[in-house]
Amino acid sequence: MAITDQDVARIAHLARIALSPEDAEQTRQELNGILGLIEQLQAVDTRGVEPLAHPLSAHQDISLRLRDDKAAPGDESQRSALMANAPATAEGLFLVPTVIE
């Protein structure tokens, strides 16, 4: 099943990637090529096979840990160090275009 222009537009929107019309056409062609490669998976009989998410669970029981739901201690200098990489900040806040008028 080939990927259409509409599919590309939908995927690009979901991935939040702005594509020019030329980029979109090239993407469509590339994705169709890649789809041809991964299509082989469909031919494999996997009835009764559980999906393997964590590779080591093929070897042993794996239970992913959850950390305690509490704030990590931090201070003002850590806060400013963390925010130093932001494109735009003011008064300890990240600046973005107006969302609510």
Place this chain on the structure above:
Amino acid sequence: MSTMPLHTEFDSIEALGAALRQGKVSAVELADSALDAVQARSDLNAFLHVDAELTRAQAQTADALLSQGRGGSLTGIPIAHKDVFVTRGWRTTAASKMLADYTSPFDATVVSLLEQAGAVSLGKLNCDEFAMGSGNENSAFGPARNPWDADAVPGGSSGGSAAAVAAGLVMAATGTDTGGSVRQPAALCGVSGIKPTYGTVSRFGMVAFGSSLDQAGPLARHARDLLELLDPISAFDERDATSLPDCDGAANKPGRVRADFDAARSAQQGGKPLQGLRIGVPAEFFNEGLSPEVAQAVEAALQTYESLGARRVEVSLPRTKLSIPAYYVIAPAEASSNLSRYDGVRYGHRSASYGDLADMTSRSRAEGFGPEVLRRILVGTYVLCHGYYDAYYLQAQRIRRLIAQDFQQAFANHCDVIMGPVTPTVAKRIGENRDDPTADWLADVYTLGVSLAGLPAMSIPCGFSGSAKPLPIGLQLIGNYFREGQLLAIADRFQQATDWHQRKPEQQ
């Protein structure tokens, strides 16, 4: 023409460490000569960020410890980090325009463990953008070059790491391996590299690509030096949710890999030290795509192993070819999820012109990511879409289980270690395959299965091509879960009997 750095006069980290502890050479001298060499070999484009002051400060700390007799196994040893490990001080770009100006407020666990062990960092190494690629050509800062032939790729994604070690700029380097990114560049640059079992080395502070696959691993000249780096970084870390507290009953902490290495080593005695070792050779690794010169070099290496007492047994990994589509569903799916964090708000590139918030994010991402990263994000988004999730993503994960079972079948019934080629050919030319984005993907066929199964594997040099400028060939060694130490001991045995790992490229 530059002189080689001081550390290249020493055959191993152990020998250099002894000289440092005896005061025959200082960490600052080593750092200065390595910094000079890095600058003299800027043609390789192996380094993305060097800061002499930071390096010298680490070297001075090392010398202070050494003068007090408190030097450890890595104190004063010059290394460098792949630019996907975050570092305080040095920028961390993941070779992407997206992170061109990013400086981390903290160090990756691997970086701090190596610093604690005394290693001195020369800086940050080039790689494929977000570790996506097999030739280092996807770096936003230009390709790194292969020290054996400047027109050839060094492999990828840890291409700068392999090139720096091969050129003698550092004793060892860190790398990461998601689908072969330590083993493949090691093979193409004629150095040694190991990807340990998934979950043994912390991924905290490693820029994420495919979280169920990503694993850190070192590159160095030979197995003994790999052991010196791998042992201190193999440790449980509560800040990485996939970090394993124990490895088949042994605590995941420094000393575990070394103990396994020592045990395997002491069992190797006499003229046939590998007597009893069963080497599984998968028929599927010697298919029509394998170039004759790689096949010959691997065959010769297997014969060397037989002369050391090992026995060759045929094994089958029938789903080897399926590892390509399975990997290129799972890795892009995880990449699309992981890279959603780059929104132009908290860090990373922000477009200069935009309308609303959604437009700002979409433009920033389109501008900040290079073509291969965009391609994988879009593929990943597609296979995770409602309606395709089961057909692609879950199906790939089911096949992933079958691939892992194939390896277990081989280890349970036939062999102790699996060997074969790392790559179908030697390093390609820079610019080759540029019109076909998936051509490089197919060449990952021998490394992807290991990554999907989470097994440890390594690459060691085993020969050269017959071309005018000979290019290195790698032998892949695949072990069962947690047998990094055994793998290193088996590789070390080969390197005691051969000198491929001692060959050095002529300076061009």
